[in-house]
Amino acid sequence: MSSEKSFAKGSAAPGPVPKGHIRLYSMRFCPFAQRTRLVLNAKGIKHDTVNIHLKDKPDWFLEKNPLGLVPTLETPAGEVIYESPIACEYLDEVYPEKKLLPSSPFGKAQQKMMLEQFSKVVPYFYKIPAGRNNGEDVSGLEAELKEKFSKLNEDLLKKKTKFFGGDSITMIDYMMWPWFERLEIFELKHCLDKTPELKKWTECMMKDPAVKATAHSVDTFKAFYKSYAEGNPNYDYGL
Amino acid sequence: MSSEKSFAKGSAAPGPVPKGHIRLYSMRFCPFAQRTRLVLNAKGIKHDTVNIHLKDKPDWFLEKNPLGLVPTLETPAGEVIYESPIACEYLDEVYPEKKLLPSSPFGKAQQKMMLEQFSKVVPYFYKIPAGRNNGEDVSGLEAELKEKFSKLNEDLLKKKTKFFGGDSITMIDYMMWPWFERLEIFELKHCLDKTPELKKWTECMMKDPAVKATAHSVDTFKAFYKSYAEGNPNYDYGL
Numbered sequence A, B: 001m002s003s004e005k006s007f008a009k010g011s012a013a014p015g016p017v018p019k020g021h022i023r024l025y026s027m028r029f030c031p032f033a034q035r036t037r038l039v040l041n042a043k044g045i046k047h048d049t050v051n052i053h054l055k056d057k058p059d060w061f062l063e064k065n066p067l068g069l070v071p072t073l074e075t076p077a078g079e080v081i082y083e084s085p086i087a088c089e090y091l092d093e094v095y096p097e098k099k100l101l102p103s104s105p106f107g108k109a110q111q112k113m114m115l116e117q118f119s120k121v122v123p124y125f126y127k128i129p130a131g132r133n134n135g136e137d138v139s140g141l142e143a144e145l146k147e148k149f150s151k152l153n154e155d156l157l158k159k160k161t162k163f164f165g166g167d168s169i170t171m172i173d174y175m176m177w178p179w180f181e182r183l184e185i186f187e188l189k190h191c192l193d194k195t196p197e198l199k200k201w202t203e204c205m206m207k208d209p210a211v212k213a214t215a216h217s218v219d220t221f222k223a224f225y226k227s228y229a230e231g232n233p234n235y236d237y238g239l
Helices: A031-042 A059-064 A084-094 A105-118 A124-133 A139-159 A171-181 A196-206 A209-214 A218-229 B031-042 B059-064 B084-094 B105-118 B124-133 B139-159 B171-181 B196-205 B209-214 B218-229
Strands: A022-026 A047-051 A072-074 A080-082 B022-026 B047-051 B072-074 B080-082
Touching: A022 A031, A031 A084, A031 A171, A031 A209, A059 A072, A072 A084, A080 A084, A080 B105, A084 A171, A084 B105, A105 A171, A105 B080, A105 B084, A124 A139, A139 A196, A171 A196, A171 A209, A196 A209, B022 B031, B031 B084, B031 B171, B031 B209, B059 B072, B072 B084, B080 B084, B084 B171, B105 B139, B105 B171, B124 B139, B139 B196, B171 B196, B171 B209
Parallel strands: A022 A047, B022 B047
Antiparallel strands: A022 A072, A072 A080, B022 B072, B072 B080
């Protein structure tokens, strides 16, 4: 699309998805949508992006996906795919360039089991900042998060690899990354202090071209999350 | 295994998984484990079953899967796979006989999106009986469950197919079935009264050989769930 500005209720629907392209309905600051942006980018898939105003969704978007979720993919044939792990696996299957999931059934199962475990870490990235905002004591939650991080650290130590699926980036790394990118904004960076392997992993990740291409600066994130916390998220901040 | 009796803490570990077999760690009444039992059965996969006493798990089981979950699969090579959808997809990939997932990436994505939606229905099967046990008013929860059922009914109506993936049983049907088998025991059968297509689906499912092979009688279920509600689940009931 020519602009990254978000589409809100009442906006004209974008045209059909061009042949040979795939379309991503996204929100610039959404960590789940970022998973799909990372995969599209890493695999070099031709796509366009339609950002959605999540507080005021266009009717034409809800017609495509009644759940109103981002990320949502749309193909030129009008096929609609949502839920970030499903969308990312779909992309990896359809586009053979630079496979991100292992080809063996057990290798794939291992990545999915890791993702399932990581899905139990994700809520902490919301509960801790929300608790702090409400003036609650979040030290217990932080201790739990550190415990989860030390399990991830152990995992890397045992495997003796730079990334979670081996010595190069694979799907599981991209599935986990968006929340680590936000550690500083969520004031959770100190939770990495006793997990050197995991910290090294974040440093390796930051060198990846797809990670760089989908990143926002800390200042941009801060401004967005401020508007979000105030109940009036500015999805177009910085454009 | 020669016996279906559950293995508890202190029990001797079963021997290695025989070549050409796969092992399922299970619990006879667990709906998640039943998903895997359905797939093993439908595909005719040679396997043995080791039932686990979930309230008093053997150490050797926790060594294989520190999360202590059933279903867990183990291969002769010692590979361990858990989480029911991951285990079932693994089986479908490794054993080519009678494929249960579509071969197209979009077909697969559709089944996974349906499963993701169904995962939001599952908690009602626990919350409603638990609420009733506590003497709470569960009419609101029942209304929500009926709403979810009417969406599933609509889905079948739109597709004009007997099953959720077409006119024959596919993976998604087996993933959903275990909770529908328990509708009577959970006293939720009336929730199907206004969803004739979904009701017809349950009737078609009951004719399936794998469904029959993994079923328990209502009386057996009742006795198990009674012992479960009393805090002392009898995993070996009826053996």
